[in-house]
Amino acid sequence: MIKINRFFWVISILLLTVLSVNAQTLYVGTNYHPHDNKDPEKIKKDIMLMKAAGFKVVRMGHLAWDSYEPSEDKFDFQWFDTVMDMMNDAGIKVILDIAIRPAPIWLHHKYPSIDVTSPGGGAQYPNHRYMDDVGDPMYQKYAVRYADTLTKHYAKHPALLAFGIDNESGDGPISYSESVRKRFVVWLTNKYSNLDNLNKAWATQRWSRRINEFDEVGLPLTGEKNGAPEKILDFRRFISDEVNQILFKVLDKVNTNAPGVLTNTNAWYFSSMRYFDYSEIAYSGKMAREGCGFYPGNSLTTNWGIMNSAFVMSRGQFESTNPFWCSEFTTMTAVPNSIRKSAYATLMYGNQMVCGWTWQSMWGGEEQYLEGMLDWDGIPNRKYDEYKKIATEFKKIEKFFPYKPRPEVGLAFSFPSQIASSSFPEQQDQQLQTCWNLFYYRNMDSRVVEISKSSLNYKLLFVPGVTVMDETTANKIRDFVKNGGTVIMTSNSAVVDETGKVFASTYPGRLSDVFGIRVAGYEETEAMNEISRDSLKGKKIKLNYQGKTIGTESTRYDVIESKGAEILGNITSLDKDYPIITSNKYGKGRAIYVGLPASGEVLGPLVDKLIDELGIKKGPQVPDGILARQIDKNHILYLNTGRSPAEIKLKGTFKGILTGKTFVDSFTLPSEEPELIEIKE
DSSP states (O other), rough: HHHHHHHHHHHHHHHHHHHHHHHHOOOEEEEOOGGGGOOOHHHHHHHHHHHHTTTTTEEETTTOOOHHBBBBBBBBOOOHHHHHHHHHTTOOEEEEEEOOSSOOOOHHHHGGGGGGGOEEEEEOOOOTTTTTOOOOHHHHHHHHHHHHHHHHHHHOOEEEEEEEESSSSSOSSSOOOHHHHHHHHHHHHHHHHHHHHHHHHTTTGGGOOOSGGGGGOOOOOEEEEEHHHHHHHHHHHHHHHHHHHHHHHHHHHHHHTTTTTTEEEETTTTTTHHHHHHHHHHHTTTOSEEEEEOOOSOOSSTTHHHHHHHHHHHHHHHTOSSOEEEEEEEEETTTTTTTHHHHHHHTHHHHHEEEHHHHHHSSSTTTOOOOOOOTTTSSBBBHHHHHHHHHHHHHHHHOOOSSSOOOOOEEOHHHHHHHHHSSSSSSSHHHHHHHHHHHTTTOOOEEEEEGGGOOOSSSEEEOOOOHHHHHHHHHHHHHHHHHOOOOOETTTTOBOTSSSSSOOOOOOOTTHOOOOOOOEEEEHHHHGGGTTOOOOTTTEEEEEETTEEEEESSSEEEEEEESSSSEEEEEOOOSOEEEEEEEETTTTTTEEESSOOOOHHHHHHHHHHHHHHHHHOOOOOOTTEEEEEETTTTEEEEOOOOSSOOOEEEEEEEETTTTEEEEEEEEEETTTTTTEEEEEE
16 A cells, blocks of 8 residues: 555656656746856846846846856856855856856957958957957857867756857858858858859859959958949858857757756847857747747837837747747836736747846946946936836736747848848848738737748748749748649749849749749839829839739839739729739749838738638737737737727626636736737637
């Protein structure tokens, strides 16, 4: 009998352990910088305040390489061991960033090749963060060594939740040093094998730019002068490869030294400084939790900030089905309740973490006037109280989260197209966001996808301004349509091949037969409005889509000739009608072309029609200004983003988990407030 009881006791413990491990958690916490003040009493007081607020996580270690290695090979972890132990005692988990950038000054001093060189050839002192040439071999050697040492030391610490892989990897200036040029030459040699291939790809017959030996290659930016687009595209691919190279090296160190430990990053791959192709990381499966900072601005009433920041989440998540982590979250001078409002909005995009930046208003450095949850003298302020409220409420609802999106719509991202589309008034990511916004407003899930890496398991695929059309991407679009999918392509798409040269064949390049059209070129709207039948001015145009008049603006429009495609819409405000929306049957599917950059006015009616025709699941039916998601069969999350109360109608009796109130047939959601509704069966 004793043996049987012991058996059931062991089984019970194992079941509880499994349930505990699998339990769903919403993490609320803060970014903490103990290297600013290592006083144990100060840290102890801070942790007590964090625990009192119900915080479950802190993110530490970012931007602080020399706090752990003040000089070469002289590692000092003792002080931080104490901090980690204190966090563990308080039940607070730690995301420990592997701060490979910025590199310490002592490393720059030892290897000046790590310094960033300006396009004019001048070496730049590392006055600001991220002024490192991350492709430099000595930088990579020391960064990987640092990652190796740090991860080995903390791999088994009980407070560790995840290792953070760098911070804002796309930020920081590109270096134009001789060392970079030599590495670029090696990269080109590996890619093109011989000079004939390189000269053909770069069209060097133009302007007497023929390359006679690889070492004649220069960098595509000298002072204020840019190089040819083909050369720029290859150079940016090279820089992107080097950024990804160091990130993969660090990820591999973590997975070797700490198998099973989660990985996360604060991604900013799309920074204008050093935009790189993060899809390589996202599709590798090596980043266990995609992450980014959520900074919607300080306003409570202006909702474009929430929309833009949620788009940032989507462009970092790609097609990962793992929970998302907002490893930074706004504090600063955010209007009361705006942080909480943003936190609930992120839950609708699969977020699992709200980690406030920052804990304490900083005393020094470039961010010394950035306000945190504690004022400069260490006294908690209203933002601390707001994060405490978020933690309290999230505890009530966490068993229903994180939400798992179920998208039936894919939105194409293309790194080379972002670089190549700089020649156009609208860049690729602008068009991508416009398409994403369509589904934000409709409370519908969508996914940002890299077509060449995706299985394209969607009913509807957008190709918004994908300027570079390589064979792999074209073939996947072709097969998607042929097998029954519907694709919408907008202007500036399929203009150049993978080398960056304009197609000599019919536009859209490699896909003109799929779309059943010939795009002959483009016209400038403002000039053409000189002969407008409707006396329109500037960029304004008017079009007719299946009997409905739509007004919009566009710098340019495509000149389209049907080669079998049905014309669904025409520009009607110029000297004559110009076909502008076409649809072509190809295989079992449809290829729709819109000869304008993506705009909500034009795409909205088309999308609504396709949602019905394709049987795409609609979002919850709510008044304007309400964000909503069906979390599971019996739970719907609502957020009123407007300044007026809104009545939401549901059939039957249901309960508000946040308020604890019971409702029948409808309930009123106050302005700027959330509610998680539980529907009784």
